[in-house]
Amino acid sequence: MEGLVRDMLRILVLHGPNLNLLGHREESIYGTATLNMINASMIKLGGELGTELIIRQSNLEGELVNWIQEARRGYHGIIINPAAYTHTSIAIRDALAAVDVPTIEVHLTNIYRREEFRKHSYVSGVALAQITGFGATGYLLALRGLCEQISADGSKQFSGGGTSASGAKSDAC
Numbered sequence: 001m002e003g004l005v006r007d008m009l010r011i012l013v014l015h016g017p018n019l020n021l022l023g024h025r026e027e028s029i030y031g032t033a034t035l036n037m038i039n040a041s042m043i044k045l046g047g048e049l050g051t052e053l054i055i056r057q058s059n060l061e062g063e064l065v066n067w068i069q070e071a072r073r074g075y076h077g078i079i080i081n082p083a084a085y086t087h088t089s090i091a092i093r094d095a096l097a098a099v100d101v102p103t104i105e106v107h108l109t110n111i112y113r114r115e116e117f118r119k120h121s122y123v124s125g126v127a128l129a130q131i132t133g134f135g136a137t138g139y140l141l142a143l144r145g146l147c148e149q150i151s152a153d154g155s156k157q158f159s160g161g162g163t164s165a166s167g168a169k170s171d172a173c
Ligand code: CA2
Pocket: 017, 018, 019, 021, 022, 023, 024, 025, 026, 030, 081, 082, 083, 084, 085, 086, 106, 107, 108, 109, 110, 111, 118
């Protein structure tokens, strides 16, 4: 099916450890929105932008690495909040570097206004951009930004799966 034009951008959204607790614990730090609420708002915006979102959460580093590796095939971009692994995980950084899929790093809180150990991100060096401190809105900003960037680049190739949309311009975003 070489040359098939695909209008939908496919974006992988990954939530790291403990983000499943959002809205249920530590609301004064991380806000009242639950992960389901954040996901629902992203899916709504994704629909408006013509993007398909695949959303996953894990407390396990290796599982996140496996999902990042899967993004080599058929994904146009990644939005990731690696949570605490931001500050510890060379494995996640290496996986993101290896797949070479445009990635936006999101943090609910401004990591540069918190403890010293949160000020270093292993991910930022391999990300297209980092959005930090906007709370749940940060995910929507990430989706808009990533979508626009991918479209502007005209880089909507699939690196695997035999389907190519090289150079194809779509109505998405
Ligand atoms: O600000 C962010 O989004 C963080 O990625 C959140 C991580 C933290 O380790 C990073 O430094 C910054 C923590 C996520 C834990 O989320 C919880 C949510 C509710 C209750 C407890 C933890």
